[in-house]
Amino acid sequence: MQAEQISVFLENKAGRLCEVTGVLAEAQVNIRALALADTSDFGVLRLIVDHTEKAKTALKQAGFTVGKTDVLAVEVPDRPGGLHEILDLLQSEGINVEYMYAFVNVTGENAVMIFRFDETDRAIATLQAKGFTILNREQVYSL
Amino acid sequence: MIYDIEYETMPREALEAIQFRRLKATIERGYASVPFYQQKFEAAGITPGDIQSLQDLQRLPFTTKQDLRDNYPFGMFAVPMENVVRIHASSGTTGQPTVVGYTARDVDTWAGLMARSLMAGGATRGDIIHNAYGYGLFTGGLGAHYGAEKLGASVIPVSGGNTKRQVVIMKDFGPTILTATPSYALHLAEVAGDMGVSFPDLKFKYGIFGAEPWSESMREEIEEKLGLVAVDIYGLSEVIGPGVAMECYEAKKGLHIFEDHFIPEIINPDTGEVLPYGETGELVFTSITKEAFPVIRYRTRDITSLNPTPCTCGRTMVRMNKVSGRSDDMLIIRGVNVFPSQIESVLMEMQNVEPHYQLVVDREDQLDILTVMVEVSESMFSDEVKTLQGMEKEITKNIKDYLGVSAKVKLVEPKAIARSQGKAVRVIDNRKI
Ligand SMILES: [Zn+2]
Numbered sequence: 127m128q129a130e131q132i133s134v135f136l137e138n139k140a141g142r143l144c145e146v147t148g149v150l151a152e153a154q155v156n157i158r159a160l161a162l163a164d165t166s167d168f169g170v171l172r173l174i175v176d177h178t179e180k181a182k183t184a185l186k187q188a189g190f191t192v193g194k195t196d197v198l199a200v201e202v203p204d205r206p207g208g209l210h211e212i213l214d215l216l217q218s219e220g221i222n223v224e225y226m227y228a229f230v231n232v233t234g235e236n237a238v239m240i241f242r243f244d245e246t247d248r249a250i251a252t253l254q255a256k257g258f259t260i261l262n263r264e265q266v267y268s269l
Numbered sequence: 270m271i272y273d274i275e276y277e278t279m280p281r282e283a284l285e286a287i288q289f290r291r292l293k294a295t296i297e298r299g300y301a302s303v304p305f306y307q308q309k310f311e312a313a314g315i316t317p318g319d320i321q322s323l324q325d326l327q328r329l330p331f332t333t334k335q336d337l338r339d340n341y342p343f344g345m346f347a348v349p350m351e352n353v354v355r356i357h358a359s360s361g362t363t364g365q366p367t368v369v370g371y372t373a374r375d376v377d378t379w380a381g382l383m384a385r386s387l388m389a390g391g392a393t394r395g396d397i398i399h400n401a402y403g404y405g406l407f408t409g410g411l412g413a414h415y416g417a418e419k420l421g422a423s424v425i426p427v428s429g430g431n432t433k434r435q436v437v438i439m440k441d442f443g444p445t446i447l448t449a450t451p452s453y454a455l456h457l458a459e460v461a462g463d464m465g466v467s468f469p470d471l472k473f474k475y476g477i478f479g480a481e482p483w484s485e486s487m488r489e490e491i492e493e494k495l496g497l498v499a500v501d502i503y504g505l506s507e508v509i510g511p512g513v514a515m516e517c518y519e520a521k522k523g524l525h526i527f528e529d530h531f532i533p534e535i536i537n538p539d540t541g542e543v544l545p546y547g548e549t550g551e552l553v554f555t556s557i558t559k560e561a562f563p564v565i566r567y568r569t570r571d572i573t574s575l576n577p578t579p580c581t582c583g584r585t586m587v588r589m590n591k592v593s594g595r596s597d598d599m600l601i602i603r604g605v606n607v608f609p610s611q612i613e614s615v616l617m618e619m620q621n622v623e624p625h626y627q628l629v630v631d632r633e634d635q636l637d638i639l640t641v642m643v644e645v646s647e648s649m650f651s652d653e654v655k656t657l658q659g660m661e662k663e664i665t666k667n668i669k670d671y672l673g674v675s676a677k678v679k680l681v682e683p684k685a686i687a688r689s690q691g692k693a694v695r696v697i698d699n700r701k702i
Contacts, residue, residue, distance in 0.1 A: 135650055135657075136682070163654045167680065168645075168657065168680050168681075169654075170651075170653070170654055170657070189682070189683060190682065191645045191647055191682065193647070
């Protein structure tokens with residue numbers, strides 16, 4: 127049910143992001159979604175790619191510190207208030223969103239967002255009980 | 270157990286009487302036979318006759334590493350070469366090597382000090398000593414070797430290197446005492462593990478580790494991975510070699526200095542002023558029994574403090590605390606003395622943090638700014654920014670708590686810290702003073 131996300135530690139220096147995308151291009155890895163969280167000194171780049179292990183190995187070999195985290199890819203109804211329904215539901219259950227970001231491009235009618243929750247298992251149960259769709263690994267990587 | 274009960278447990282008053290007699294003889298001989306000492310004393314307006322008490326030692330000028338280099342190779346020898354039976358030299362990584370000599374009696378004195386040290390570290394007659402200190406110009410290998418023989422232990426002169434063969438020997442010969450540098454000891458355990466040999470299941474009881482500074486956390490790591498009691502030995506070739514001071518396995522809290530052969534002082538490295546017991550500064554040694562290469566107030570550049578409180582082992586000799594740094598590495602940040610090794614200890618104490626760091630000092634508006642760059646290893650990395658920021662805050666707080674200095678902590682990518690010939694550059698001082 128959970129999708130794998132890789133994260134990369136980056137110093138806030140010009141050109142570092144470009145180096146990451148360069149390494150991944152070289153390794154023939156396709157980036158499906160990405161988000162950068164940063165401070166004045168450093169940033170954490172989060173990525174969903176089509177080949178997680180390949181990407182991780184290539185980045186490590188290039189000298190980056192790389193981590194792996196399980197996240198949820200949730201379909202968001204394509205209508206006004208679609209995202210609000212999800213967040214409202216989780217809020218009422220007391221489940222916190224650590225961070226979230228959107229997929230780069232999505233075909234089909236619904237948008238897909240990546241979520242990281244403090245209580246992943248409870249989030250899955252809560253969302254599924256209300257009929258929200260959580261994409262499995264294969265679906266995420268082939269989006 | 271104590272090898273030389275008479276001297277090692279001597280009451281302080283009797284010890285001081287012996288020290289004074291030996292000090293006077295050393296000064297007279299140094300003045301008469303080494304032109305360097307004669308010139309230095311004359312420049313300071315002092316003659317050997319002015320030394321009327323142990324206290325008067327403080328009136329004599331210091332001897333530095335540079336002085337030894339200036340007299341390369343044999344200029345500091347106090348006996349003719351026909352009386353020198355052994356020559357050692359320190360590696361010259363930062364300049365000319367320093368060369369030291371020994372008479373037959375010096376070699377015997379040294380063996381006796383090493384026998385004391387090995388016994389203080391848990392060895393006795395009947396033990397098998399795996400001596401992995403390097404044999405050669407370096408004093409470690411031969412120093413431990415002669416001491417082991419003097420003690421009556423069986424010594425395996427395996428020296429450094431060829432680690433896989435060492436593991437086979439450890440397995441087959443069943444040595445009970447390991448003598449090595451602490452980093453090589455950890456390497457031995459790692460290689461043993463790769464070969465499917467469980468180090469803690471070997472017969473080792475005690476490990477006597479020295480020749481490089483190591484922290485309490487490293488002691489814990491060694492004791493856990495090697496399954497032995499790890500004790501610290503101190504020495505430097507300029508003073509005699511290993512066996513100048515030794516930790517007792519009973520207390521494992523500081524190293525007894527063999528004061529019937531060496532007089533220690535702690536000085537303020539900037540002013541040269543002698544500091545009282547307990548205060549931290551640079552360790553200075555005067556040898557009082559050596560014939561070929563006497564040293565008078567030799568500045569070791571090692572930073573430590575002396576502890577005169579009686580020890581549970583029964584020895585009366587003063588203890589030096591573990592060396593916490595080198596005076597030439599010392600940074601003064603807003604008036605606070607900071608040693609890179611102290612920062613390293615703070616990082617080692619923290620979970621998940623690896624001690625890959627660099628200190629950068631800048632001066633902005635007359636104020637010193639210390640930045641501690643810490644490489645983000647996989648074990649400390651998190652995909653959440655607030656966790657990483659929390660780690661920065663925790664390191665900052667720990668540095669403030671332990672060292673009393675405010676530092677800005679900056680997380681950096683691995684390998685961001687410059688390495689010169691494999692060794693990380695620990696300090697970059699950008700201040701123009
Ligand atoms: Zn003791």
